[in-house]
Amino acid sequence: MSSFVKNELNSKNGMISTYLLIGGVVIALMMVFGILMLLAQGGVLDLSPAAFYQFLTIHGTGMVGAAAFAAAGVMWYFLRQHVTLSEKIFKVNMVLFLIGVLMVIVGVFSFEYASAWTFLYPLPALSANAWGTVGALLYLFGMLILGVGFLLLYIDTGRAIIKKFGSLGKGLGWDVISGKKAEKDAPSPTVVASTMVTIVNVTALTAGATVLIMNIINVINPAFTFDPLLAKNLTYAFGHIFANSIIYMGVIVVYELLSKYTGRPWKSNRIFLIAWTMSTTFTLLIYTHHMLMDSVMPKWMLIMGQALSYANGLPVLVITAYGALMIVYKSGIKWDMASGLAFLSMFGWTVGVVPAIIDATIVVNHVMHNTKWVPGHFHMYMGLGAVVMLFSFMYYLAKVDSNLKTNGLDKFAFFAYTLAMIAVSVQFLVSGALSTPRRWATHFPEWMGPALFGGIAGILLVIATTIFIVHFVRYMRERGTGFGELEQKDVA
Numbered sequence: 001m002s003s004f005v006k007n008e009l010n011s012k013n014g015m016i017s018t019y020l021l022i023g024g025v026v027i028a029l030m031m032v033f034g035i036l037m038l039l040a041q042g043g044v045l046d047l048s049p050a051a052f053y054q055f056l057t058i059h060g061t062g063m064v065g066a067a068a069f070a071a072a073g074v075m076w077y078f079l080r081q082h083v084t085l086s087e088k089i090f091k092v093n094m095v096l097f098l099i100g101v102l103m104v105i106v107g108v109f110s111f112e113y114a115s116a117w118t119f120l121y122p123l124p125a126l127s128a129n130a131w132g133t134v135g136a137l138l139y140l141f142g143m144l145i146l147g148v149g150f151l152l153l154y155i156d157t158g159r160a161i162i163k164k165f166g167s168l169g170k171g172l173g174w175d176v177i178s179g180k181k182a183e184k185d186a187p188s189p190t191v192v193a194s195t196m197v198t199i200v201n202v203t204a205l206t207a208g209a210t211v212l213i214m215n216i217i218n219v220i221n222p223a224f225t226f227d228p229l230l231a232k233n234l235t236y237a238f239g240h241i242f243a244n245s246i247i248y249m250g251v252i253v254v255y256e257l258l259s260k261y262t263g264r265p266w267k268s269n270r271i272f273l274i275a276w277t278m279s280t281t282f283t284l285l286i287y288t289h290h291m292l293m294d295s296v297m298p299k300w301m302l303i304m305g306q307a308l309s310y311a312n313g314l315p316v317l318v319i320t321a322y323g324a325l326m327i328v329y330k331s332g333i334k335w336d337m338a339s340g341l342a343f344l345s346m347f348g349w350t351v352g353v354v355p356a357i358i359d360a361t362i363v364v365n366h367v368m369h370n371t372k373w374v375p376g377h378f379h380m381y382m383g384l385g386a387v388v389m390l391f392s393f394m395y396y397l398a399k400v401d402s403n404l405k406t407n408g409l410d411k412f413a414f415f416a417y418t419l420a421m422i423a424v425s426v427q428f429l430v431s432g433a434l435s436t437p438r439r440w441a442t443h444f445p446e447w448m449g450p451a452l453f454g455g456i457a458g459i460l461l462v463i464a465t466t467i468f469i470v471h472f473v474r475y476m477r478e479r480g481t482g483f484g485e486l487e488q489k490d491v492a
């Protein structure tokens with residue numbers, strides 16, 4: 001790589017690494033609240049129910065927000081190698097994120113706001129005095145500000161993709177699917193994934209802003225009410241899609257890294273493009289699986305929600321997991337922290353989707369939905385999939401942008417993280433199988449065992465995560481001393 005390109009890359013890596021550092025640190029802190037919740041449910045920590053629900057709120061909001069924030073940094077890093085993105089907007093999003101997070105934290109901890117991160121109407125206004133107007137407003141405005149930051153970021157990525165490729169459809173490679181353009185000229189996987197995320201998240205964030213504003217008005221003036229079913233639809237259109245988008249941003253790491261490490265390009269072919277278009281559509285539609293208990297919903301929407309939930313991530317997951325295996329197979333790939341974590345994330349994503357597919361079945365859903373089976377599924381695919389993609393990127397950036405070396409401690413952290421995250425997820429699934437309800441501050445003695453086990457495993461997880469972050473902080477202090485790309489000796 002020419003020194004010009006390299007210097008240009010380095011100057012922007014400062015902001016990108018700040019995104020990753022903020023995301024990583026918040027994730028580690030939120031893990032601590034997760035552990036405290038499990039220890040309370042496990043009967044060894046005396047936590048008032050009010051405090052439990054505050055922890056639940058900050059943990060859910062913080063995890064989704066921080067992982068999405070860091071994942072946006074990853075997407076931005078790779079996407080800007082294809083299109084021209086606005087650095088100013090990247091910075092504005094960071095500032096708005098920090099302001100929003102601060103407001104959310106103050107709302108939750110100083111004003112006892114505890115609606116869970118789903119802030120389902122009319123809960124923000126009607127809390128039976130568990131919290132007041134100020135707490136609700138801080139939380140809702142904080143979320144709105146943070147959401148506006150993300151919205152600006154995706155409007156910018158959309159603008160840049162349209163400018164370079166002509167339309168978002170072309171960013172998804174529709175002209176290749178239709179045969180107007182040759183497969184060899186298809187947009188790269190990074191562009192395809194970024195286009196998908198741009199489409200679904202602009203939709204999600206618009207729905208989210210709408211319902212946040214309606215909630216805000218309702219909190220200020222309770223005489224203003226609106227249809228709770230509409231509110232629930234908008235809320236889950238936001239929450240489901242936005243939380244889902246994290247893995248579609250993170251997976252860019254898998255495409256980029258595995259092809260760099262194996263020296264085999266990961267090209268978009270027609271099947272790849274069709275899979276991404278299918279997952280784009282499904283992701284937009286299937287939030288309706290959160291409405292399966294709402295018998296007043298139009299039946300066709302619930303049937304669609306069920307049918308498509310089976311299929312939701314599957315096209316992309318299958319094409320990516322298969323692609324990952326093929327690209328690695330007999331490639332002589334050299335495993336290090338970054339490539340190892342990228343591969344682990346595919347494992348976590350694949351395994352984590354299985355319980356979700358089981359839960360997406362209406363008959364099972366009626367029994368399982370409000371049990372800890374659900375957090376079991378998403379802790380697996382988020383904790384062992386999406387978040388691992390972020391750590392993979394952190395090790396990759398440290399490797400190419402500094403001459404920092406990894407050591408035995410990092411390797412220990414890799415195995416500790418894997419084991420502990422599996423333990424935390426399986427603990428939830430076991431609780432679900434025991435019919436333990438989710439979101440209950442207090443557990444019967446029969447339910448306590450798995451929670452206690454998870455709480456202890458969680459401590460190992462925080463230690464491992466801290467080791468990842470320490471490595472990244474050491475990189476940030478030596479930033480710019482690397483080659484800018486993998487060196488020849490690292491490529492198979």
Ligand code: HEM
Nearest residue numbers: 031034035037038060063116117382383438439440458461
């Ligand atoms: C040490 C690791 C972790 C522990 C111990 C932990 C623990 C918990 C606990 C106890 C709950 C509440 C379960 C219940 O409903 O009773 C929960 C909910 C949740 N966790 Fe985690 N968690 C961890 C990591 C993560 C990660 C990595 C993510 C995502 C990136 C995440 C996202 C969430 C979300 C979205 C909820 C749902 C909140 C709600 O129901 O409103 N957690 N977690």
Ligand SMILES: [Cu+2]
Nearest residue numbers: 240287289290
């Ligand atoms: Cu969902």
